[in-house]
Amino acid sequence: MNAERTRKRLLFIAGRVDRGYMLTIFKGISAAAREREADIFTFVPHDGIVTCNWNAYAPVIDRSHFDGVLILATTLTMRIGKEKVQQGIVSHYRQLPIVSISAKLNDVPAVLADSKTGVINSIEHLIQVHKKKRILCLKGPANNDEAAIRLEAYKEALARNKIPFDPALVIDGGFSAYVTKKSMLTFCDNKKNPFDAIVAGNDGSALGASEFLSTRRSHPGRNYALVGFDDSEDARFHHVPLSTVRMPMIEMGRAAVDLLFTQMEGGSTAGDVILPAEFVIRKSCGCFDTIRMKKVTGSSVRETTAWKRATLAAALEALPRSGLTLTTLSAGLEGALTVLVGGFKTAGEEKIFLETMYALLSAEVRAGGDITTWYAGLSSLAESVANGPFTDRARGVAERLIAQVNSYIAEKLTVHQAVSAAALRADVTTIRFLSRALQDNKFNEHFTNALATLGITRCAIARFAAPITDTLPEHATLMVRWDKTSGTAEFEQKKITAHSFIDALPNASRHDTAVFPLGDTDGWFGIIALSMVTREHLLYDLINDAVTAVLRRLCRAV
Incomplete structure (x- = not known):
């Protein structure tokens, strides 16, 4: 570690970290680093620039600036290939402690998820x-x-269950909704290979399939079963919440920081860290919607006390990811079951049952739990009611009330989606404001005001004299050095070396700083560093486009 630095500096290299699975992994990294009082610098290569020549980036994010490196290998290998990641990025930082996340890179210690077991469990379901x-x-x-x-x-799960593997039932999903829709169009128009379920490589692909099939009046959970992978926010809050394999993303981010610090502090790593990937049951696989309510009579009817005990145990087992304590969850469910076995003799008892369930769901939201897993809990409860010691009338009332609670969850999800959409629209509006602030080709307080409304607290921008496609120039011009917290706002053009850009950032805490090239298909016009309160909905691409347009015009004016 540099003797002049009092805080550890971690470099996190990823394809992007403002959405989905990558953002969630970053949240785990950020939380663990904050606990250890370490600073994180995230480097995000730009898609339009030559990303395979790592030496072009080296002066800006030189290894001398950092104490350890985290590589989100899955996103980078998809873009430039595993060999180039290993030969370029890994070899460049080989003198530092390194941890790979979500994929193996030669002998680099890695944090991985047990994807195989999770996928097999989902398919066997x-x-x-x-x-x-x-x-x-x-x-x-x-x-x-x-x-x-x-x-x-997928192949192993079929073999375990004596179902022959049919290569015609494997098509490209590309981890992308766009690729999936194209593949589904060709596959469905062929009409030679009927299917009754879909298992997707990730949630984006699963939701792309759902969107495509909905145009043909085919819906997940009713017309076919659908399972994804990742457990992204989009999966949880889809109009038919997605059954999926949960990638333990936050846990992986935390484990990666722990593993990196073990190396940085001179400890030995005993091997890779492998975390479980849990199958999360929601509605898209058909659970809840496909339960058949059948009256069971005679010797199969259990005693009320035994039924309550078994039903409570089954419901708790179906809710492994509740944010509530076991005591709170058990007490609430037991109260609802007590009313339920009473047979709903009065309308007041129906109200008590609903209020008890709504209170539990509201508490779940406040506790930060995953409300969508309650679909599995309700499925378990509905199945128990179908086989419970009830009169036809009481069973019918119970089924109606459970369906009502199910609708309540859907309403909660709709509200969440509306809030998220509103936040995204607000950010897009701010980006337009940012673009207008730069119409005179100047960086000034109008520009930094726009950044502040996006939750950005610090910014530094450097430009190059000409667009770069290969080797970074030795010098650059510092255009902006702004810190909302301290009130620093410098817009005077100052010559710096590319190597000194990181140290040109404002001196306040740099706990979370994103560094990425500014450019397009014509080349690399500059570099930007941003510190922010949150990365939720931060639109890197639009910020890049707005600022790059100015740098391009300035390059032409020179």
């Missing part, structure tokens, strides 16, 4: 619970190790 036999697989990219693992898990 489709086969054994929902009796599916024609399962369409939307595979991931060919150059992605994780995609290969998930495809092999």
